[in-house]
Amino acid sequence: MANIEIDKERCKGCCLCVSECPRGNIRMSELLNSSGHTCAEIIELSECNACALCCQICPDLAIRIHASDETPPGPLIRIQETGVSKQPSGDRKQETPIGGQE
C-alpha cells in the first residue's frame, strides 16, 4: 500500500490527477475545502502503487508520497456535518521554513 496523501486544503479541484491516474484510482470528492474547491481523493489506498504520475501533473503539489519508513499521514478527512471539510490539526508538516536551511 502506498503511503500517499492528498492535502485537501491545497487541492483546487482541477481534476488533472483524476485523468492521469493509470488505475483510475482517484476521484473527485463531494466535499468542499475551506477555499470552496472540490477535492481529489484516493478511492482505494491499497490499489495505489505510488507511480507518482498524479504528483507529476498536480499544479499545486497537493499530493505527496511519503517514504515507506516514514510515519503515515494523518487520518483521511471525513465528511463534516456542514459538508465542508476541515484540515485535522497537526496534520500538515512544516517541511520548508521560510529562509530554511539546505
Next chain:
Amino acid sequence: MEFKRPTALLDACTHYCGGCGHGIVHRLVAEVIDELGIRQRTIGTAPVGCAVLLYDYFNCDIIECAHGRPPAVATGMKRVLPDRIIFTYQGDGDLAAIGTSETIHAANRGENITTIFINNAIYGMTGGQMAPTTMIGQRTTTTQDGRDITSEGPPIKVCELLSSLDGVAYLQRVAVSTAKDVIKAKKAIKKAFVNQIEGRGYSLVEVLSMCPTDWKLTPKQAVDFVNNEMKKVFPLGVYKDKK
C-alpha cells in the same frame, strides 16, 4: 518512492487558477535547483504577468523586473556576480511582446543565463487578450472572431526565431500537459541550468502551458487544447544544442 515538496519551493499556496501550468513549472525549476545543490547561489527574476508573485513561492533570491526586462537585469547580475546562477522566468507577453528586444539581444550576446519561457498563447493576468503567441483562429478578448493572419499576423515562434542566433547555446520546447511531458520538461530545464554552470551561454526552455481560465475551458479541456492544438503550431523538440 517518495515525492515531496522541494526545498527551493516555499510551503505556500499559490494564487494560480486550478489547472494552471505555472505551479508545475515552479516545482520543476525548484527540483532542478535542489538536485544541482545551487539554491543558495541562485537568483531568479520575476516577470510581469501571472508569475509576478514568484518571490512568494521560491526559497531563493528573486528580483522583480520591469515588464519585459528580465534578460537585461539578468545580464547585469551575471556580469557582476558571475558565480551566481541566474534564471529568468517569463511569460509570452513579457518575453515575446514588450521584452522582445531584450530577449533577442541577450540571446545574441550569448549571455550565460537560463530562461524559462511559459507559452500559454494568451495574456493571462490582464484577462485574456491576444498575445504574440496566440494562434491563428484563436479567440481572445481582443480577437473575438479569432486571430486573423491578415490583420494580426501569425504567432511568433520563439524557439525558431532564436535558433538562428549564434550566441544561443540551447533551445528546447516542452509541454506540461501530461505527466510524461512534465518528466521530459524537467530534463530540459535541468540541462538549461547545467549549461549555465558549465558556461555554455544562453539557454531557453519554452514550456507550453495551460490557461483554462482565459481559454474559457475546463482544466481537462485545456490539457486537450495543448495536446491537440498547441503542439501542432508549436512542435516540441530541441531547436538548438550547441556542443
